[in-house]
Amino acid sequence: xxxxxxxxxxxxxxxxxxxxxxxxxxxxxxxxxxxxxxxxxxxxxxxxxxxxxxxxxxxxxxxxxxxxxxxxxxxxxxxxxxxxxxxxxxxxxxxxxxxxxxxxxxxxxxxxxxxxxxxxxxxxxxxxxxxxxxxxxxxxxxxxxxxxxxxxxxxxxxxxxxxxxxxxxxxxxxxxxxxxxxxxxxxxxxxxxxxxxxxxxxxxxxxxxxxxxxxxxxxxxxxxxxxxxxxxxxxxxxxxxxxxxxxxxxxxxxxxxxxxxxxxxxxxxxxxxxxx
Amino acid sequence: xxxxxxxxxxxxxxxxxxxxxxxxxxxxxxxxxxxxxxxxxxxxxxxxxxxxxxxxxxxxxxxxxxxxxxxxxxxxxxxxxxxxxxxxxxxxxxxxxxxxxxxxxxxxxxxxxxxxxxxxxxxxxxxxxxxxxxxxxxxxxxxxxxxxxxxxxxxxxxxxxxxxxxxxxxxxxxxxxxxxxxxxxxxxxxxxxxxxxxxxxxxxxxxxxxxxxxxxxxxxxxxxxxxxxxxxxxxxxxxxxxxxxxxxxxxxxxxxxxxxxxxxxxxxxxxxxxxxxxxxxxxxxxxxxxxxxxxxxx
Numbered sequence: 179x180x181x182x183x184x185x186x187x188x189x190x191x192x193x194x195x196x197x198x199x200x201x202x203x204x205x206x207x208x209x210x211x212x213x214x215x216x217x218x219x220x221x222x223x224x225x226x227x228x229x230x231x232x233x234x235x236x237x238x239x240x241x242x243x244x245x246x247x248x249x250x251x252x253x254x255x256x257x258x259x260x261x262x263x264x265x266x267x268x269x270x271x272x273x274x275x276x277x278x279x280x281x282x283x284x285x286x287x288x289x290x291x292x293x294x295x296x297x298x299x300x301x302x303x304x305x306x307x308x309x310x311x312x313x314x315x316x317x318x319x320x321x322x323x324x325x326x327x328x329x330x331x332x333x334x335x336x337x338x339x340x341x342x343x344x345x346x347x348x349x350x351x352x353x354x355x356x357x358x359x360x361x362x363x364x365x366x367x368x369x370x371x372x373x374x375x376x377x378x379x380x381x382x383x384x385x386x387x388x389x390x391x392x393x394x395x396x397x398x399x400x401x402x403x404x405x406x407x408x409x410x411x412x413x414x415x416x417x418x419x420x421x422x423x424x425x426x427x428x429x430x431x432x433x434x435x436x437x438x439x440x441x442x443x444x445x446x447x448x449x450x451x452x453x454x
Numbered sequence: 455x456x457x458x459x460x461x462x463x464x465x466x467x468x469x470x471x472x473x474x475x476x477x478x479x480x481x482x483x484x485x486x487x488x489x490x491x492x493x494x495x496x497x498x499x500x501x502x503x504x505x506x507x508x509x510x511x512x513x514x515x516x517x518x519x520x521x522x523x524x525x526x527x528x529x530x531x532x533x534x535x536x537x538x539x540x541x542x543x544x545x546x547x548x549x550x551x552x553x554x555x556x557x558x559x560x561x562x563x564x565x566x567x568x569x570x571x572x573x574x575x576x577x578x579x580x581x582x583x584x585x586x587x588x589x590x591x592x593x594x595x596x597x598x599x600x601x602x603x604x605x606x607x608x609x610x611x612x613x614x615x616x617x618x619x620x621x622x623x624x625x626x627x628x629x630x631x632x633x634x635x636x637x638x639x640x641x642x643x644x645x646x647x648x649x650x651x652x653x654x655x656x657x658x659x660x661x662x663x664x665x666x667x668x669x670x671x672x673x674x675x676x677x678x679x680x681x682x683x684x685x686x687x688x689x690x691x692x693x694x695x696x697x698x699x700x701x702x703x704x705x706x707x708x709x710x711x712x713x714x715x716x717x718x719x720x721x722x723x724x725x726x727x728x729x730x731x732x733x734x735x736x737x738x739x740x741x742x743x744x745x746x747x748x749x750x751x752x
Binding site for chain 1: 469471473476485490497582645664692695714717733740
């Protein structure tokens with residue numbers, strides 16, 4: 179795209195080195211600190227020196243943190259699944275059906291991204307309190323669906339838009355009903371979109387701090403993000419080795435999912451927000 | 455009009471099925487967004503607290519209280535600084551990084567993927583990591599500067615008024631740079647190359663080509679990403695909370711931190727809802743631009 183002038187080459191190499199350092203060094207530093215023996219936490223050596231898995235082992239054998247991890251898995255899988263179903267239905271509906279209020283609902287769904295989460299939280303808290311759901315997985319599970327709703331519905335709508343109506347018509351001629359058309363023809367064709375939304379929902383739930391800190395009042399039900407904040411914030415003496423190991427443990431599941439399913443994710447991410 | 459499903463073979467008409475399909479989404483939307491939003495606005499006119507069971511209408515008292523609170527103006531200012539810094543910085547760096555990674559060199563695909571890891575990991579982990587880097591006693595930044603001889607004693611980056619917000623902005627920049635990069639790279643790749651080549655043949659240099667051909671061709675993405683970034687930052691909570699809890703001396707208290715602490719630390723729901731409502735008006739402005747962009751894109 180750009181001419182390989184001397185100026186561009188200079189710009190390219192300086193940017194590659196400086197931004198590359200900014201992007202990658204902190205992550206490596208996290209891993210590095212997590213792998214140092216306790217006595218060496220404050221040493222500044224970079225991987226070249228004594229390394230051990232003892233910090234990570236400490237975290238992995240900590241029953242409280244493993245319980246947080248379990249809670250995170252339950253809530254994230256649950257809400258990801260729920261969000262995927264809700265968004266697939268809604269996206270299909272917006273794409274292939276025409277009914278009164280459709281445009282209005284579409285606008286509403288799209289706008290949900292723009293409501294400040296912290297203010298919604300005030301009323302969600304009271305609502306969950308009244309329903310007796312405060313402190314249960316359900317409070318988070320339901321709330322998280324909303325994070326995925328706008329992007330998810332939009333992404334899947336654009337997937338369904340690409341499937342020609344003639345496919346539906348010929349299925350109708352063959353005598354297929356709504357349910358059959360949906361589950362046998364439409365949904366299988368939107369699989370890449372569905373996967374990207376499932377990942378999106380999972381990552382959102384996994385990473386959320388604000389809602390899980392507020393809606394989960396029972397320590398035994400805390401998710402990893404808020405659990406770690408509760409564990410390490412405000413401690414008199416911080417054990418940075420443990421903290422970095424715990425951060426690493428929290429970061430690994432989403433990173434693994436991401437590395438394997440990256441293609442779907444980026445595709446979904448960009449098409450959902452940029453396309454109409 | 456789509457008339458594919460006009461027959462009543464399932465016992466349901468086309469529009470009934472369509473409506474049934476959005477019903478789950480609609481229910482969640484009403485329960486988790488619409489109802490809470492209206493409830494919060496109403497709460498802003500009450501003295502509701504989570505500690506006392508009773509609640510009274512107090513009219514505009516909360517608004518007077520919030521708007522005359524000298525801290526409120528500071529919170530808005532802090533939010534503005536945070537939003538501007540945390541949008542512009544990763545935007546510019548993300549753009550440069552996208553240009554770099556758009557050059558097809560060996561490993562560019564790999565770098566692109568690994569870059570996104572910064573963005574995908576939990577905000578809590580990112581907050582911990584940057585607290586460690588900026589740590590006043592043993593942090594690697596101080597360590598590095600001490601070794602270079604730039605400073606004589608460790609600086610409490612997160613513990614002093616002048617640098618805390620900047621540190622949070624830097625951490626946020628690190629987190630979001632990949633996100634901007636992903637979108638802007640997509641934008642760059644959508645620019646028609648023949649136009650770029652034509653510009654080069656006309657004798658336009660890289661700088662000129664970028665501003666006259668590349669950027670205008672990806673204008674839609676460029677604006678949308680910027681607006682989305684602002685909306686995201688206006689909402690952002692994780693990093694100022696995990697790194698500094700809004701401190702020191704409210705230096706990193708943004709609106710989301712303020713609403714959270716007012717409601718769930720001081721249990722003053724009325725006041726929290728008032729701050730939240732004022733904030734929502736701010737957000738609505740940017741959301742309007744966003745929706746307009748989306749509409750124009752269609």
